[in-house]
Amino acid sequence: MKELKEPKIITQIPGPKSQALLEIREKNVPSGVSSYVPTFIKQGQGALFEDVDGNVFLDFAGGIGVLNIGYSHKEVVKAVKEQCDKYFHTSINVVSYEQYVRLAEKLNNLIPGNFEKKTMFVNSGAEAVENAIKIARKYTKRKEIIAFTGAFHGRTLLTMTLTSKVKPYKFGFEPFAQGVHRIEFPYIYRRPKGISEQNSINYYIQKLEKFFLENVAPENVAAIILEPIQGEGGFIVPPDNYIRELRNICDRHGILLIADEVQSGFCRTGKVFATEYWEEFGVYADIVTSAKSIAAGLPLSAVTGKAEIMEAAQVGGIGGTYCGNPVATTAALKVIEVMERENYAQKANHIAEIAMKRFNEMKEKYEIIGDIRGRGAMMAIELVKNKDTQEPAKKETNKVLQECWKNGLVVLSAGVRGNNIRFLMPLIITDQQLNIGLDILENAIKRVTDHNI
Ligand SMILES: Cc1ncc(COP(=O)(O)O)c(C=O)c1O
Structure with a gap:
């Protein structure tokens, strides 16, 4: 080669x-x-x-955020080849295998929260989200789910319903799943004119309070699901104070907080999980979904949550034939070992340092760059026709790409307006x-x- x-x-x-x-x-x-x-x-x-x-x-796409460890990492390839020589499949529902339980143990330790956790595996980001919602409904005995504007959670019936961008993800695929509601994500760059950044947090929280008065009583809500950094929505980072307040609201009403870390997980943001930033101010998710870079490209995803919540599903109620495949879980264990040993979170911060400096210089030079944002190496630039009007420059974005x-x-x-350029380069670049x-x-x-x- x-x-x-x-x-x-x-x-x-x-x-x-x-x-x-x-x-x-x-x-x-x-x-x-x-x-x-x-x-x-x-x-x-x-x-x-x-x-x-x-x-x-x-x-710089990394197979849509799947290749944080890069293409064909030698140690992962070796581990996978060795596993292939032994067996491809048995199904955890029939015969158990060590790598499934070791990986569950690893994720329970890595995902923030000083409480007992349990993890189950499925095959894709969408499936992880589907299961998180199933478990949240079973545990709370409530039906309603709240998702955000700009959210992306997948393409299955339930996750397509949770996803916010109509075209191409939802258009013509109605009817959608029941019990899903939408509130406004704190997209600070596009906050209403005349509201300061600080006041905008109150604005978005008040919108949620109003939603409870006008649409769904909070005691009927099983979970609020959000991406710690919106991915397909345009790499939008919600302010810490918003997250703090959201957690308070969830606690007040017995609502579970689900963090969808499918795109933000596995060192992309400068931490192993983006919810580690929440941990710094004492906020934890009840359930975390992860996928993409978990297994260097083999299909695998995980649902990790408080043990008590994860235990709500009845025996046989969650899982599936291929879920937590032995080859994929072997790859994931090796991916995490390499990421920890070689400090991939630090690599993400190093990339961000170089790239953000360049983006800031470009923003000074080019009228078309309206906003620069992100955390660690989960970075995006938003292209606009005019910095004052912020009119999205979708056509120009496509031409640049x-x-x-x-x-x-x-x-x-990325972005519901299609005018963001997002960067998901392998962290070993x-x-x-x-x-x-x-x-x-x-x-x-x-x-x-x-x-x-
Ligand atoms: C935050 C988030 N959740 C869920 C999904 C769906 O994952 P998959 O495409 O593996 O079903 C994605 C995919 O981009 C995502 O970014």
């Missing part, structure tokens, strides 16, 4: 081999399964991948690669703004 060091584009994108495969894709795969960069991967290493035509891309991949950088958009990627990004922004491409 060729060693990959930096991005290098040697053909038009798509190259001839990718083009041939794209034709097969188009003929055989529904276009509802979206496609982004028109290329086919041949191999991945660290923060880079090579396509079938020999082009090398730098990956296209300019990026044409020049060897894969990076994704080198400083040199990071700077190359930021140069490609800046050149793309410059070309789109200067030349109105």
Whole structure:
């Protein structure tokens, strides 16, 4: 295998081999399964991948936040290969295996909260959220669930209902699941005009209090679910004081607080879990869902919660055939071992230091960058047509992204308005690669703004 060091584009994108495969894709795969960069991967290493035509891309998307440890980490590959030689599957519901219980024990220790916890495994982020909601309803004996504007929790019936962006996630897929309600997320950059940042926290809390008066009595609410940092919504960090107040409201009314750490978990934010930032001011979630970077790309997700809550589901009521697959749980144990040993949380902070400095310089230079935000290496920039009006620059965002991949950088958009660029680079990226990627990004922004491409 060729060693990959930096991005290098040697053909038009798509190259001839990718083009041939794209034709097969188009003929055989529904276009509802979206496609982004028109290329086919041949191999991945660290923060880079090579396509079938020999082009090398730098990956700031990380398979949508799944590759915090990078492509094909040698130690994970070795652990997986060894496990494959032994057995692929048995099902925890039939015969137990050590890696399932060891990983549960590990997550119970890692997830914030000085109380007894239990963990179950499923296969995807959406499934983890589904199970968290099932368990919360069973435990509280209540039906209603509150989610937020801008939220993304998945594409299954229940999680699509919890998800807030209508197009493309919900449009035409009605009827939705029952008992889901929505309140406004504290999106400080887009708070109502005339309200200061500090007062906006009261504004958003009052909206929730009003919701209880006008829509659903709090004693009927089983859980409030939120992402500690909104992912698909645009990497929006809710203020600490808002979280503190939200926890108080939950405690007052016996409502469970579910933190969806599917995108923010496993060192992305400069902590192993983003809810560790809550821990600093004494707030804990009752249930935490995690997935994505947990197993370096093998399908695995987890629901971790207070033991008493997790015990609410009856025997056989939660789980499934493939849940907590032996190969995936083996990979996860190795991922966590490497992340702890090599301090991946610190790597995320190091990336943030370099990237945030560059983003701030770019914000000074380019009218199109309206906001910069994030925690650790969960960073985004929001593109606007005008800094004062904050009119979303969706078309320009897409052009910047296209300019990026044409020049060897894969990076994704986010946000209900589609005008955020989010950064999910593998945390093992080198400083040199990071700077190359930021140069490609800046050149793309410059070309789109200067030349109105
Ligand atoms: C916060 C959050 N929850 C849930 C999901 C759904 O995960 P999956 O696509 O694995 O079902 C995602 C996926 O992006 C997510 O970011």
